[in-house]
Amino acid sequence: MAFAQPLMSHESVQELAKEHNITIPDHYVQEHPEPTFVPNDCLPMPSIPIIDMNDLIMGRLNMDLHLKHLRSVCHEWGIFQLVNHGVDKSLVEKMKNEVIEFFTLPIEEKLRYKLKGGEYEGYGQTILHAQGQKIDWADRFYMITNPLHRRKSNLLPEFPPLLRDTLENYLLELQKLGRTLFGIIGQAVDIDKEEMLEIFEDGMQSVRMTYYPPCPQPDLVVGLTPHSDAAGITFLLQVNNVEGLQVKKDGAWIPVNFLPDAFVVNVGDILEIMSNGVYTSIEHRAVVNATKERISLAMFFNPKLEADVGPSKSLIKSTRNPPLYKTLMMEQDKKLAPRLLAVSVTYMIISR
């Protein structure tokens, strides 16, 4: 590896991967990442369940069946492909193109949004907490988009105008979808719609764009360390049709085969807590490709910052089950707040 102008090792793996004949630097080399599940005649490759939004909003006749199915998917898997979600296809395509454009910008442009010491929002790589910490083979851009007063003035407002406008439109559409989906996901586990809406209305929302460069020795690195999302739910878009996301199901790492036009929806820790453990915040990771770059866009939906997060009051009342999790204040709790702000990539379920 030879840089004319060496970059800080943790500034951009995208730049590093552009060099010919690279030797993977030590801080990217992971010891024995767990292998991907290999199917055989007795155990075929499982696939992520599909939820059809039309069934949930129009399937009045069989609504009980649809809710039961949604509940079992969120319980067994904690992840599904959402089809017929109603978000305009051309807007989604535009969003994908703008994200690709962002990562195509010269490094100097992207470094205008560079992560600063101790901050979580901006452009960069895994934050180094400790000496010897391994770094994921990916560059990321993370920022809070809602509530509006929490937006950083040097991030979204400074974006290239097309990216900024497209992201704003995309956010509005996903907020509409999120509101409907939260109501139904709550209903499927006996949480009052009003309680759900009250907690998530004008909630904390954030976005992460991730660029996974190709890696000549993909088995030596990890694109995204195994984690569960600290969010309520996550909407995930695979931007350039290159696979890499995997979920841990029954102890095995299963690749997620994104359907065209679907969002992959993750149940996050907060929904697991609110459902008193009925729903599962699934562990997931991303692997990288030997020859192709991969790009993804994740939108995280959380309760509002002043909300208390714990097992839902209406659910506990109706089921009379004892709460299995503590109730924490969304913003003030020392464990929850930094984890939510970073949507950190260390797997842990809080306060179980």
Ligand SMILES: O=C(O)CCC(=O)C(=O)O
């Ligand atoms: O890149 C992906 O597909 C996964 C992204 C993800 O899990 C995250 O940003 O939390």
Ligand SMILES: [Fe+2]
């Ligand atoms: Fe995630």
